[in-house]
Amino acid sequence: xxxxxxxxxxxxxxxxxxxxxxxxxxxxxxxxxxxxxxxxxxxxxxxxxxxxxxxxxxxxxxxxxxxxxxxxxxxxxxxxxxxxxxxxxxxxxxxxxxxxxxxxxxxxxxxxxxxxxxxxxxxxxxxxxxxxxxxxxxxxxxxxxxxxxxxxxxxxxxxxxxxxxxxxxxxxxxxxxxxxxxxxxxxxxxxxxxxxxxxxxxxxxxxxxxxxxxxxxxxxxxxxxxxxxxxxxxxxxxxxxxxxxxxxxxxxxxxxxxxxxxxxxxxxxxxxxxxxxxxxxxxx
Amino acid sequence: xxxxxxxxxxxxxxxxxxxxxxxxxxxxxxxxxxxxxxxxxxxxxxxxxxxxxxxxxxxxxxxxxxxxxxxxxxxxxxxxxxxxxxxxxxxxxxxxxxxxxxxxxxxxxxxxxxxxxxxxxxxxxxxxxxxxxxxxxxxxxxxxx
Numbered sequence: 001x002x003x004x005x006x007x008x009x010x011x012x013x014x015x016x017x018x019x020x021x022x023x024x025x026x027x028x029x030x031x032x033x034x035x036x037x038x039x040x041x042x043x044x045x046x047x048x049x050x051x052x053x054x055x056x057x058x059x060x061x062x063x064x065x066x067x068x069x070x071x072x073x074x075x076x077x078x079x080x081x082x083x084x085x086x087x088x089x090x091x092x093x094x095x096x097x098x099x100x101x102x103x104x105x106x107x108x109x110x111x112x113x114x115x116x117x118x119x120x121x122x123x124x125x126x127x128x129x130x131x132x133x134x135x136x137x138x139x140x141x142x143x144x145x146x147x148x149x150x151x152x153x154x155x156x157x158x159x160x161x162x163x164x165x166x167x168x169x170x171x172x173x174x175x176x177x178x179x180x181x182x183x184x185x186x187x188x189x190x191x192x193x194x195x196x197x198x199x200x201x202x203x204x205x206x207x208x209x210x211x212x213x214x215x216x217x218x219x220x221x222x223x224x225x226x227x228x229x230x231x232x233x234x235x236x237x238x239x240x241x242x243x244x245x246x247x248x249x250x251x252x253x254x255x256x257x258x259x260x261x262x263x264x265x266x267x268x269x270x271x272x273x274x275x276x277x278x279x280x281x282x283x284x
Numbered sequence: 285x286x287x288x289x290x291x292x293x294x295x296x297x298x299x300x301x302x303x304x305x306x307x308x309x310x311x312x313x314x315x316x317x318x319x320x321x322x323x324x325x326x327x328x329x330x331x332x333x334x335x336x337x338x339x340x341x342x343x344x345x346x347x348x349x350x351x352x353x354x355x356x357x358x359x360x361x362x363x364x365x366x367x368x369x370x371x372x373x374x375x376x377x378x379x380x381x382x383x384x385x386x387x388x389x390x391x392x393x394x395x396x397x398x399x400x401x402x403x404x405x406x407x408x409x410x411x412x413x414x415x416x417x418x419x420x421x422x423x424x425x426x427x428x429x
Contacts, residue, residue: 012321012329023327047357048377048398092359096377097323100356103379110379110397 012085012093024101027065028056040119041111042066042102045126046095051102052111057119059134059185063151067176070123070130070155073098077125094125128155133165138190143249147193164193171196195225198246216262217245231262311340312407315366318346321375322358325351333363341407343381343395351390356380357397362404371404 040057043050056062073094080090102108122131132151137144149171153160160179162171171193178184214233219226228245231254240254240262254262314336321331330350337345344360352358361375378394385391396402 012331092375093321093323093329096321096357096359097327097329100323100353100358101327103355103357104353 012080022068023104024065024069024098025105027068028061028105038119039117040121041115041117042108042121042123043113044095044098045122045124046092047099048113049110050113050115051099051108052115053107053109056107057117059119059132059136059189060183062119062121063132063185064176064180066121066123067130067155069098069101070125073125074128074156091125098123098125123155125155129153130155136185136190136193138194140194141249145190145194145197147190147197149189149193162189162192164196169196169200198228199226201246216266309340309342310408311338311343313338314403314405316362316371316403317364317368318344319361319363319375320346320348320358321361322352322356325353337391339403339407343393344378344402345391345393347386348390348392351385352380352383352392354380354383358394360394360396360402362402365404369404373402373404374400376400376402 037055038058038061039052039054040062041050041052042062053062076097077087077090077094080093081087085093103110119132119134122133123129124131130151130153134149134151136147136149138147139145148165150163150165151160152163159173159175161173163169164171181188214237216231218229218231220229221227229251230243230245232241232243233239234241240259242251242254243249244251316336316339317333318336319331319333322329324330332348334346334348337347339345357377357379359375360378362371362373364370376396377398378396380392381395382393383390384393
């Protein structure tokens, strides 16, 4: 429908696209009770400015409400287009509506684009995609690992690909029902990122690293996962330290009983290595 | 509005995001025909033609037959100048800053959120703000409390 009529403004064809009764603010409230304050920016493609929040930017609070609201906009665009509005106009209206709904929540304000923040959500209503750049924190034994991730997906139906933003490697593919589970972004996904990182590092460590003199590296199956350990002889040869090879953390001292077995194992391996080296050294 | 609010302007790049209290530029009582397109309080889309009450480079006031929510975003397109000559202006996004009821109608003050030309005439720019004006204004604001 043209915008440049001569007299009264032509009505907007909505095709009976009654607005979704649930507002963005109502959706957002669901995750607020146990939310930890987190900065975030929402960029809507085609909107000159971004929407900024200092409190509700975390993935666990914002991702699902934003996805639901963006999905309502996609439905709105389809209905307006079917009713005769140009798709360009329908997308423009959806953009305005999404921004307006978010700005009705007092925790969101307009801000300049391209802010460097922990959580940046990009909504492209023209192409129907949602993309998020975020930071996840995995805490294990009072040590924190930081992961920069990117989540990409189709607003209407998913699925969503989680990538490690630093390496570009795919961590996993998830569907929406998983992301709706409590603690998904605060516990499960950081744990998965950490697991993928440890597996990759352990593999590359065993493949590439040179073990120093007085060191034994060993992969131990624990609960179906391979856990890398490093046994390192103390200076002066007085005992051995047990180290978690995935993060180089000291775990303890090898017990005296195990020390005898380790000494036997090393002496045996030494004899085998000597014999093997002797065969190799023979002239052909 | 106090008369001294029209004396100075911030750099253009900052105008879109500065708090309403810090945006100062001259207003002109020019009555342009405009088309406003957005969503009402009932979340239903609307497209309305109306006339500006006054305009500035970055903002304007106009009357609406119904209320608009503060902070909501809408598009505004100038259709003709104050002499009634058709204008060739693109639609630009604005944000509602203030809404006041007046004689059964709603007076809306709005501010554009993009650095784009809105009006069919060029408006004189406000003089640039002096480097220490921010500090002076903060001192003044503090003393007024």
